[in-house]
Amino acid sequence: MGKYEDVFHASSEDPESFWLAAAQGIDWEVAPRRALDASGAPFYRWFPDGRLNVCFNALDRHVEAGRGDQPALIYDSPVTGTRRTYSYTRLRDEVATFAGGLARLGVGQGDRVVIYMPMVPEAAIAMLACARIGAVHSVVFGGFAPHELALRIDDAAPKVVVSASCGIEGKRVIAYKPLLDRAIELAVHKPQKNVILQRPQERAELGTDDLDWADLVAAAPPADCVPVPANAPLYILYTSGTTGKPKGVVRDSGGYAVALHWSMGAVYDVGPGETMFTGSDVGWVVGHSYIVYAPLLVGATTVLYEGKPVGTPDAGQFWRVAAEYRVKSMFTAPTAFRAIRKEDPKGLLTANYDLSALRYLFLAGERLDPETYHWASTLLDIPVIDHWWQTETGWPIVANPMGIEAAPVKPGSPTRPLPGWDVRVVDPSGDPAPPGVDGAIVVKLPLPPGALPTLWNDDDRYVASYLSAFDGYYLTGDSGHIDGDGYVFVMGRTDDVINVAGHRLSTGSMEEVLAAHPDVAECAVIGVADALKGQIPRGFVVLKAGTSREASEIEAELVQLVRDRIGAVASLKSVAVVAALPKTRSGKILRKTMRGIADGHDEPIPSTVDNASVIDALRPVLRSPDSTP
Numbered sequence: 001m002g003k004y005e006d007v008f009h010a011s012s013e014d015p016e017s018f019w020l021a022a023a024q025g026i027d028w029e030v031a032p033r034r035a036l037d038a039s040g041a042p043f044y045r046w047f048p049d050g051r052l053n054v055c056f057n058a059l060d061r062h063v064e065a066g067r068g069d070q071p072a073l074i075y076d077s078p079v080t081g082t083r084r085t086y087s088y089t090r091l092r093d094e095v096a097t098f099a100g101g102l103a104r105l106g107v108g109q110g111d112r113v114v115i116y117m118p119m120v121p122e123a124a125i126a127m128l129a130c131a132r133i134g135a136v137h138s139v140v141f142g143g144f145a146p147h148e149l150a151l152r153i154d155d156a157a158p159k160v161v162v163s164a165s166c167g168i169e170g171k172r173v174i175a176y177k178p179l180l181d182r183a184i185e186l187a188v189h190k191p192q193k194n195v196i197l198q199r200p201q202e203r204a205e206l207g208t209d210d211l212d213w214a215d216l217v218a219a220a221p222p223a224d225c226v227p228v229p230a231n232a233p234l235y236i237l238y239t240s241g242t243t244g245k246p247k248g249v250v251r252d253s254g255g256y257a258v259a260l261h262w263s264m265g266a267v268y269d270v271g272p273g274e275t276m277f278t279g280s281d282v283g284w285v286v287g288h289s290y291i292v293y294a295p296l297l298v299g300a301t302t303v304l305y306e307g308k309p310v311g312t313p314d315a316g317q318f319w320r321v322a323a324e325y326r327v328k329s330m331f332t333a334p335t336a337f338r339a340i341r342k343e344d345p346k347g348l349l350t351a352n353y354d355l356s357a358l359r360y361l362f363l364a365g366e367r368l369d370p371e372t373y374h375w376a377s378t379l380l381d382i383p384v385i386d387h388w389w390q391t392e393t394g395w396p397i398v399a400n401p402m403g404i405e406a407a408p409v410k411p412g413s414p415t416r417p418l419p420g421w422d423v424r425v426v427d428p429s430g431d432p433a434p435p436g437v438d439g440a441i442v443v444k445l446p447l448p449p450g451a452l453p454t455l456w457n458d459d460d461r462y463v464a465s466y467l468s469a470f471d472g473y474y475l476t477g478d479s480g481h482i483d484g485d486g487y488v489f490v491m492g493r494t495d496d497v498i499n500v501a502g503h504r505l506s507t508g509s510m511e512e513v514l515a516a517h518p519d520v521a522e523c524a525v526i527g528v529a530d531a532l533k534g535q536i537p538r539g540f541v542v543l544k545a546g547t548s549r550e551a552s553e554i555e556a557e558l559v560q561l562v563r564d565r566i567g568a569v570a571s572l573k574s575v576a577v578v579a580a581l582p583k584t585r586s587g588k589i590l591r592k593t594m595r596g597i598a599d600g601h602d603e604p605i606p607s608t609v610d611n612a613s614v615i616d617a618l619r620p621v622l623r624s625p626d627s628t629p
């Protein structure tokens, strides 16, 4: 057996010993004597008798161990021309002070704090400050519109919201405060205070419920770490479901800390004093896990980058960051690499930088197409590691573990399941699919430490969404197959969630927005293949009888409506008014057929179709987004 097989075998034969051994990488106030508590199955808990503080593990313990002068976080912002290095001591002190400020505002253990911020170090400081005092943060991605922020505020019911005066998107300055004000207006729950980081690019006008970040910290005494039970929630992170209401993924403290710490060595091969650069956003789980928590938990240096892979100002910025900070592991989404390749197809800009420290490129967040894989691995001549995981899981499910053993790569596959993950593929009746045959990808319960224990305030939805399709298994919502060598191939989704530039979005929630337009009788939104973003959404609407307005006018309104309600991140740029939508005889819209045709496949027409001529009429519109019916 190879080393991977040995480790995997150890994790599945005796998970209790395996995870208790991994737990030794964490400093506990009370060390756990048990790993798994299955007494409440299907709700599983990890390290039920342990107590810890995640912020202490991320910061204080490294200072106490003599690493206080080492860089913990490097802020690199080409859009503002700023570079700032936080040593572990400085980051610990700034986090402790902000935590003291939050405590002064009445935030205590278990209270929620919503963080709606651009990619500035204060976003990470606010997250760690919550962890320090046992508060639960919920970071909302800055590309979401007020309506989406309001939904999250209502669900999380935060005492305080932390935000900034503005974000910077390429060359555009986006004022955040009006978006926050609008969200609070829309929300039923009203936070007691908003803490606003004033940025020089655009200062916000503060109201009576607002506090300037600088004023808060100026008057705050530093707060100590508050040890919490391992099962205390560290954060809530919302993700798209099949309806407009996002799902609040809960992350526990102990299991997450153990899993992330273990993954840094086993998967990413990054340890104390080494540097990781994750080109993502703190609003996504990749940002939570591999910009903020995991690198700090192991005493590494993390790079927090405010900019884009291209255009800020050029396609060489990721190489610059890698060279300047001697990055060992770089992690980003395939879309970022497709964008770089589009701008610099031969990768000529790499020649300007010393990439000798760069050992690995990790890619996740969406399917890695073989072309991008080959381009990146030929250009960089280092292992390019596709890996697969989800907001729900918190850390990778399937990956080629660089710290254990590098397996031969099969382009199109993220390789084999990591220890802790018993991944299966099943047919619709729950029977195992034979090797190479596509089906639903599921994971046998219990999920390992770090994965979601439930949804915020919604155990029923947790069971209904993830556990009820196949008894004893977690439904990933992804489809694919496992080949004869145990390699997993993730091919797509089984629901109406789409992946646009590594952003997980619900077509159902976009349909809800289109359907709310007064002229729309019915609609469908589908995700179609896109060379740059992987997938993009396209909308199709049928107008109410008697509507006499210009179709183009309504189409433009609908595009704007989705942007206003969900946010720019939805990337819905094309909505077409059509005469009818294809349906089955029972009235179900044939979205899968529409998607197949739009993607240029020879899509079979289902025998249940009500009126095949509707499909014929729609075919040219589906094939070309610009053609009119």
Ligand SMILES: CCC(=O)SCCNC(=O)CCNC(=O)[C@H](O)C(C)(C)COP(=O)(O)OP(=O)(O)OC[C@H]1O[C@@H](n2cnc3c(N)ncnc32)[C@H](O)[C@@H]1OP(=O)(O)O
Binding pocket: 118, 141, 142, 143, 144, 167, 169, 174, 279, 280, 281, 284, 285, 286, 308, 309, 332, 333, 335, 336, 339, 364, 365, 366, 388, 389, 390, 391, 500, 501, 502, 503, 504, 533, 567, 568, 569, 570, 571
């Ligand atoms: C493994 C578990 C997971 O999957 S966690 C999720 C992992 N996903 C990621 O890390 C996301 C990776 N993608 C990216 O970083 C970006 O999409 C990259 C590749 C950099 C491209 O960025 P960009 O060119 O802005 O395209 P986009 O599709 O992201 O943006 C669409 C429109 O939204 C806007 N937007 C984006 N972010 C913000 C923000 N924080 N605040 C305000 N607006 C934002 C963009 O500017 C863009 O707007 P517009 O349509 O051009 O006007």
